[in-house]
Amino acid sequence: MFFEDNTPDLLRHLNPQQAQAVECNPKTSALILAGAGSGKTRVLTTRIAWLLQNQHAGVHNIMAVTFTNKAAKEMQTRLSAMLPYNLRAMWLGTFHGICNRFLRLHYRDAGLPQTFQILDSSDQASIIKRLLKQLNIDEKSLAPRTLQGFINAQKEAGLRANVLDAPDPFTQRLIKCYAEYEQLCQREGVVDFAELLLRSYEILNANPALLAHYQSRFTHILVDEFQDTNKLQYAWLKLLADGGAAVFAVGDDDQSIYRFRGANVGNMTQFLRDFQINQPIKLEQNYRSVGNILAAANAVIQNNTDRLGKNLRTDAEAGEKISFFAAYNDIAEADFIVNEIKELKRENWQLNQIALLYRSNAQSRVLEQALFQAAISYKIYGGLRFYERLEVKHALAYLRLAINPNDDNALLRVINFPPRGIGTRSIENIQAAAQQQNSSLWQAAQGMGKKIAPFIELVEQLRGQVGVVSLAELVKSVLDLSGLIKHYQNQKQISEQERVENLEELVNAATGFRVEDVQLDMLPENLADNPALPVIAFLSNAALESGENQAGSGDQAVQLMTVHAAKGLEFDAVFISGMEEGRFPSELSMNEAGGLAEERRLMYVAITRARKRLYISMAQQRMLHGQMQYGVPSRFVDEIPDSLLHHLSPPSKSRNLNDNSHLIFNQTAPAISRTELPREFDGFLIGENVRHEKFGVGVIIDASDKGNGSANLTINFGAQGVKELNTAFAKLTKI
């Protein structure tokens, strides 16, 4: 199309819309609206290859940004396979990874120590708790979570404490704490996730020469999952592209599910305006799902307004209908899923091609238990990841002290772990001294008593090893000299033995760690002569990539994860569990403006993960957070046309209780039984779903016998409210 096209091979496997996207004008920006399963990654990587092969750009002119490390790696792998070039000069990584590289390169401009550490969200939470204590603010009057959310939201909007103002005293106090937090982090040389971006943006903005350099270098910026960018990320991109770079943004407004952490779908329309793009290019051909599944996804998402407008189509056959199962309780739901998985296994479906999705991590427990008892191997993604484990964080804290003893957070974490007789009192003394002389805890702790001396000695010893011994040796030293490993070895419980294994695994990770391989996090050249380089790289890697790829994807195991975690993945068979109103959509989202629409997009993401078969299930009763919850089917189930659904009727206990079916009952009884037999009230059970001609579908949450054969039922009809009805008068049908 442009110039001589010497890459027909590249385009051969693309459909016309994909080819149009890949070959669009290399000098101007473009927005690609790419539906689920429409070949988004292929278009993105082919575009890069096309730019290079047609000499529209050199490798060093390209920056490619993704949100997850997984996506970055995937792109890296595909590009390496596609192209004969060395791609090292290309900046390819996550927003956070790229900004990390940038700040390490320009640490002086950024006003940071070269060895600055990255806080993950739990590190940030503990700093905030410490801060509140220091400021004498009661956690009840200001929840740490609230402050943490406030700080991150402000940073993501590009706002520093000194430009904020508020009329109400509560917000004023938040702003004050934000300012204190900034100081604290600065003093300790630590940087949270949002700070990586904000600081990068600020130094570019404040330094014309620097900005000009990067603007002329990066002539092509490609962005994946553009719908997930927040305002700050967009401003950063816009600043970088302001010298005339062509931005190739790929996204799907229907898959925007990270609004809660600042993602702003509005960036897509903003982008069209700011970069003068007439028409987005739409990829609407779906190559993933069978017809019925796609039809269900389209039907659900159509209930959202303000979409950019896009309808996926497929040439695939209709396939099977979507199975819907309403279980009596969560355990029965898990049993249903396990039985279906067994059946799939018999039909030779690959276990690792089966995914089990849920809205929140807490729902995984029951499913896990059922899978475990059925001896079906499974793999859980998310939840506690490797680098987030307590013992691993302890070990990393020692490592952080080894390169920066002024890291107060790290010091507090391990000064008395394993226990070495430094109690709350001593720590308070150190903190007071530090505050008085405006120094770090480490400095204040010098010469403060004989209990503390061995700890100081220990840290000094570790510091002396940095750059002298290998990274793996250093980690081993940490475990041995600190007594961490011995501490856990002395514990009797099996769970503690697992911690020993994790620590050993950490040594393995350090042994296998190659600084050169961290190309994705891209450590800059000016660090090369710093003896702490491997340690810094290792720690950055741990913070930015908290072990998300540790799962052996090749293993034959059912994949368990939240719907969020499933984005970007696909499976032959998918189970969406816990489809109850209030769980999915989550009732917490209902109070927020636009919350329901976001939940619906989440449902859209969940449905479109499935290639061939989709199951949707719910539990009328569920034990969650130690409380019994009663649920009716999610509204999202109602939004799927009935013609696409296949209702699998649950084994109805109430119907069978009076005949001799107790044998069947025993047979289907959950392996882990939680309650005795449910009691009947005029044929109804607590937790059962019923339909009332006026109030619609509800769930029985309480009942009492009237003595004359009828019963009073308390029924929750959701939006229609809670009603008390007598079975003798009300027309109720079970469903």
Next chain:
DNA sequence: ATGCGGCGCCTTTTT
């Protein structure tokens, strides 16, 4: 000064 048991409170999604 530390360790441990009991009690009350919260509870979504993640780079």
Next chain:
DNA sequence: GGCGCCGCAT
């Protein structure tokens, strides 16, 4: 079910 806090025993 998990976590922080408190009070008591060591």
